[in-house]
Amino acid sequence: MRSWFHISRHWKLLGLCFLLLCSTLKAEQSPRRRIGLALAGGSALGLAHVGVLKWLQEHRIPVDMVAGTSMGGLVGGLYASGYDVPEIEDFLSKISWEDALRSAPLFPDLAFRRKEDRREFPNLLEFGLKGGFRLPSGLSSGHGVGLVIARFASPYGDMKSFDDLPTPFRCVAVDLKEGNQVVFQSGSLFDALRATMAIPAIFSPWKVGDKVLVDGGTLNNLPVDVVQSMGADFIIAVPLKGQSLGKNAPTSLLGVAGRSIDIMIAGNESQYIKLANVVVTPNLSAFESSDFRRSAELERIGYESTALKAAELLPLAVDEGEWATYVTQRQQRRRPSLEHPNFLAISGASPRQNKVVEKEVSLLAGGSYSTKDVETLLTRFTGWGHYASADYRVSGQSGKEGYLIRLHEKEYGPPFLNTLILLDGSQSDGLRFGLGGRLTFLDFKGPLSEWRTDFNIGTLNQVGTEYYWRIRASRFFLAPRVFFEDSTFDVYDQGTKILSIDYHQPAFGADFGYAAGRFDEVRLGYQIGHARFSQSEGSPIISERTGNLSFLRARWEHEGQDSPMVPHSGIRTVTEARYTFSSPIAKREYPQIESLVSFAHPINSRYTILNSISGGVTGNNQLPVPLFSLGGPLRLSALSRNEQYGSRYYYGDLALLRSLFSQPTFLGKLYLSGVYEVGKAFSKHQSANPYQDGAVGLVGETFIGVVFLGVSYGEGGQFKVLFRMGRIF
Numbered sequence: 001m002r003s004w005f006h007i008s009r010h011w012k013l014l015g016l017c018f019l020l021l022c023s024t025l026k027a028e029q030s031p032r033r034r035i036g037l038a039l040a041g042g043s044a045l046g047l048a049h050v051g052v053l054k055w056l057q058e059h060r061i062p063v064d065m066v067a068g069t070s071m072g073g074l075v076g077g078l079y080a081s082g083y084d085v086p087e088i089e090d091f092l093s094k095i096s097w098e099d100a101l102r103s104a105p106l107f108p109d110l111a112f113r114r115k116e117d118r119r120e121f122p123n124l125l126e127f128g129l130k131g132g133f134r135l136p137s138g139l140s141s142g143h144g145v146g147l148v149i150a151r152f153a154s155p156y157g158d159m160k161s162f163d164d165l166p167t168p169f170r171c172v173a174v175d176l177k178e179g180n181q182v183v184f185q186s187g188s189l190f191d192a193l194r195a196t197m198a199i200p201a202i203f204s205p206w207k208v209g210d211k212v213l214v215d216g217g218t219l220n221n222l223p224v225d226v227v228q229s230m231g232a233d234f235i236i237a238v239p240l241k242g243q244s245l246g247k248n249a250p251t252s253l254l255g256v257a258g259r260s261i262d263i264m265i266a267g268n269e270s271q272y273i274k275l276a277n278v279v280v281t282p283n284l285s286a287f288e289s290s291d292f293r294r295s296a297e298l299e300r301i302g303y304e305s306t307a308l309k310a311a312e313l314l315p316l317a318v319d320e321g322e323w324a325t326y327v328t329q330r331q332q333r334r335r336p337s338l339e340h341p342n343f344l345a346i347s348g349a350s351p352r353q354n355k356v357v358e359k360e361v362s363l364l365a366g367g368s369y370s371t372k373d374v375e376t377l378l379t380r381f382t383g384w385g386h387y388a389s390a391d392y393r394v395s396g397q398s399g400k401e402g403y404l405i406r407l408h409e410k411e412y413g414p415p416f417l418n419t420l421i422l423l424d425g426s427q428s429d430g431l432r433f434g435l436g437g438r439l440t441f442l443d444f445k446g447p448l449s450e451w452r453t454d455f456n457i458g459t460l461n462q463v464g465t466e467y468y469w470r471i472r473a474s475r476f477f478l479a480p481r482v483f484f485e486d487s488t489f490d491v492y493d494q495g496t497k498i499l500s501i502d503y504h505q506p507a508f509g510a511d512f513g514y515a516a517g518r519f520d521e522v523r524l525g526y527q528i529g530h531a532r533f534s535q536s537e538g539s540p541i542i543s544e545r546t547g548n549l550s551f552l553r554a555r556w557e558h559e560g561q562d563s564p565m566v567p568h569s570g571i572r573t574v575t576e577a578r579y580t581f582s583s584p585i586a587k588r589e590y591p592q593i594e595s596l597v598s599f600a601h602p603i604n605s606r607y608t609i610l611n612s613i614s615g616g617v618t619g620n621n622q623l624p625v626p627l628f629s630l631g632g633p634l635r636l637s638a639l640s641r642n643e644q645y646g647s648r649y650y651y652g653d654l655a656l657l658r659s660l661f662s663q664p665t666f667l668g669k670l671y672l673s674g675v676y677e678v679g680k681a682f683s684k685h686q687s688a689n690p691y692q693d694g695a696v697g698l699v700g701e702t703f704i705g706v707v708f709l710g711v712s713y714g715e716g717g718q719f720k721v722l723f724r725m726g727r728i729f
Contacts, residue, residue, distance in 0.1 A: 002549040034064045035316055036232025038276065039072030040222040040269065041215065042240035043199070043289035044298065046071025047092065048282040051302025052087045052238050060323040061316045065168040069216045072216035072238070073171035073196035074149070077189065080162070084327075084336030089299070095294035100144035105564050108570075110383040112521050113450065113468070117385075118564040121418035121438060122727055124703040128412025129439075136388075136412055142194065143382050143389035145203065147375050148393045149193045150158065154403070155335035156189035157393035165189070166330040168230060168340055172216030172223050174589040176205060181219045183226055184479065190393060204388060224272040234316060237276035238302075239269055241284060258457040278312045282304050295487050328479030339396055340370055343402030345395060350409065352443045353386060357407070374403060383409060383518070385416070385442055414442040420705060422458065422726035424633045428495030429641045434458030434726075447473045454483075456557060461486040470515070479523070480510040491538070492631070492640035494718075499538035501625055505531040523555045533585055533625060544626045547584030552578065565701045566671060567600035567729060568608045580620075590629065600729070608657045610729060615650040621684040623647060630681040630691075633724040637677060638693035638714025644681035650690075651679030655729075657699065665718035674708070691715065695722065 037056075039049045048074060056063060068076030078088050099106075103124055107115065127360060128134045131632015162169045162185050171180045175193040184192035187208070195206040195213035205212045220226070224237050247331045282305040287294060291395040306313070319327070344364070349357040364377050378390035388410045395404040418438045425431035436456045444451040448470040452578050465481025471477060484506045493498035507529025514522045535542055561570035575595040581585065594616030599610045616628050626645035630636045635651065637646065655675040675695045680688055708724045 005114070007313045009569045021073070032318065032322075033233035033316065034231060035062060036227035036230060036235045037063045037066040038077045038222055038224040038237045039066065039068035039078070039236060040238060040240045040429075041070025041072050041217040042067070042221075042284075043071055043287060044097075044292045044294070045240040045282075045284050045287060046075055047292070047295045048240065048284060048302030048305075050088055050092065050547050051282075051299040051304070052236075052280055053079055053088070054299065055303050056236075056313070057085045059314060059317050060320070061313060062318060062323070062326045063167060065170075065224040065227060065230045065232055067170040067172070067230065067299045068196070069197065069221050069223055069509075070196055072222075072240075073193055073216075075169065077120055077149075077169060077193045078152055079169040080165045081156060081189065082166035082330055083152065086374045092295060093157065099326035100148050100559075101140065101292075103140040103142055105143070105379055107561070108518070109379050111380075111385065112515060112518055112559065114383060114385050115518070115559045115564070117418050117438060117440070120727075121420045121436065122564040123420060123705045125419060126413075127417040127419070128410065129415045129417060130411070130413045134412040136204060136410070138198075138200075139203055140203050140207070141382070141388035141410075142198065142203040143406075145197055145380065146190075146194055146389050146391045149197070149376070150375075150393065152337065153189040153193055154393045155337055157395065157404070159186055161186050162189070162192075164333065166333040169232060170223065170226050172211040172220045172226065173198070173206075174216050176212045176214060181216060182211060182213060183223075188393065190391060192447040193426075194391075205520070213537055220272065222269040222272055224275045225395040228275055234278075235276045236278045236280060236313070237273055238280045238282070239273060241281065243341050252552065280309055284675055289394055335394075336369070336659040338371060338401060338403070340448040341374065341394075342400040343397055344374065344406070345397065345402065345404045347404060348387075348390075348407035348409065350386065350443065352447045356447045357381070360404070366477075367667045371403075374405070378405065380518070386410065386414070403583055403653050414440065416440050416442075419651040420726055424722075424724040424726070426633070426640075426722050428720065429492050429632070431723075432459045432641075434460060446470065449477075459488070475515045477513050477515060478510065479513065479525070480508075482506075482508050488536075488582075489625070489629075489642065491629070491642045491644065491645060493643055497537060499541070500536045502534045502536055503531070504534075505529045507531075507549070514664035518558070519560050520558050524553070526550070526552050531584055545584040548582045549580075549584065550715075551578045551580040553579075561598065561600055565706045565729075566608075566669070566699060567598070567610065568602045569600050571600075572596070572598040585623055585625050586620055587622070588620065590618055590623075591616040592616070592620075594628075605662075606659045608659075609656065610655040611653065612729075613650075615648075617648040621647045628681050630679050633708065633722045634675065634677075634695070634728060636679055636691055636693060636714075637675070637695045637712035637722055638716075638718040638720050639691070643692070644679075646681050646683035646686060648684070649679065650688075651675045651677070668703060671699040671701075673697055673708075693718070697722065699728065 032251050048582045056325040066076040066080055077090060108117060149207055153605045171184050171192050175182050191208050196216055198206045198214040200214045205214050206663060222237055222239050224235055282301045334457050346357055346361060364373060374392060381387050381390050381485045385409050386409055390403050390405060394401040396402055420436045422434035423431060426466060434456060435458055439453045441451040446469060450468045452468060453465040462483060462485040464481060466475055466479055466481035468479045487503050489501045490497055507527055509527030511523040511525030528548060531549040533542060534544040556575050558573040561567040561572045577593045579591050581589055596613040596614040603609060618627050627647060628649040629642040629645035630649055630651060631639035631643035632641040653675055655673055657671040657673045660672055678690045678692045680690050682688055693712055693714035695710050695712035697708055700707040705726045707726050710722050712720045712722055
């Protein structure tokens, strides 16, 4: 019995020692290392980061903190806001990168008056005169990118610390005022990401407080040091090395800009990358910075590059239970996005615009609406011309959740100045030159009212000013105008000028009209002036004549096409009827009507059909000066300028355009075009038999306007080499 007692006591002593030993070993065991991820910027190349996250997630390697710059900030911000990899893939797959990166609102989203500006001045140049002659601070205001960010960042509007996100997060920008690095670690997640995405010269800088911020890549494109300062024990760095210079150097606008920035920032990565424990370097030499359409390939390469580091990374993996805890904790800290906000509040609208903005918002809020509806409304706000961008964030009010809409006014205007250079000619008719401009003051003496002044010099010399007054900010308007015109009507025959008529007139007019939304406008008005007609060349037709020129006019315009440069879809219609009461070249009153209908229809992504039909007629066939004419580039191109003329005309064309590149080049979009034309300008007793010709050439959409270079051959054997810049379709 005693022996058993001793044996039992020894076993208890051994058990106690074993427990003490296990406790000591557990106490000495190091806790799990905190893993940090540093993601570099690189435009589309940053989509490779999704593959890196995918490999880490599949192998249960938790990311405890993440920091990124530019596109690395966007992908890192998505993950930090609680998205797992399948959700990130789904989110990115739904982005229209063309819309997100475009320089200005789509033509259909513009207000009707802004559509007129783009139609008359079809280029991307808009100057501002606020505080001096200024250009925008970037090719794009970044409105589209802002909407992408708001879709996931809007719930995190004002945070005391980004450590409170599902995954602690930092991103890097540069303050242009001080020239130093700014690391975002609190405040609005949207502002932080919009700042780090502000690629210099591509996107406008972003203001936060008194800071003017751009993409942080110029100082710290791979923020390994930032991850280290967050307390990471183990750092994974992902630099992005894109296409090298050589035979396949980038040619697109974004590609060239992205590659230029790559070269500039390459040096700053080397000083931080040595702080990382593992460096994952995707081989992206086959890609350009603009290859957003190749997201699946970029993700795959990021995944495969991470797999090459498996020996160093797999020791970081956790068991299924700890991984489940990690995932649960992330989801518990996640703030849900709003699908249907309960209210919309506005900030940033100018005092004169505030009531108009609120009215538009109330029309949307009058029924059920979604976040997509809100984004559509914000984009149309930017189409008014006042606002560079608009965004939204989740806000609470009376126990309900809705959106606070922030409107950001353009800093360089109003007033705004649009300009255009017009050139056209052929080897036989010579070259015509014109320079046009439009100065616009918005909200002049009232919301939605404008003061517009136009000038043209060259073949058409004209200056005029119009005050467009929206009566009590309603759709009805009054538009008085004063202008002076001094122009010449030249007629050619097989390259020889045979007639030149000079026209000189100061005039006054006023219209009453109805602005029927973004697509239609109706006007009814009266104009009177003192006109002088004289002939300077050719067989005598008229002697100098002076007198009053007065008429009543009605005009309807429908602007339903998708572009003022090279349309790919939609219909445009312009119809104007006049009744002339007096004219120095007419012995009696007469009516006149002219109409144009233009169609555009896409066949597929590369081919587009364009068709236009126009015609005009006057009730007075005794006028010595022709009212209508045809001949010249893309108006019966094989004929000389104004070779056909008379008191009536008809014209039609059918064009097939093929896009030569899938993405815009540095100069813009380029098309191969073939055009068939038929028409005739004639007087009452002349033959109306049609004239036909065809033209082939290159059409370019450039930042300074549309350019056409080609050749034309007519049914009478006429042959022309043509050039035109400015307006075409």
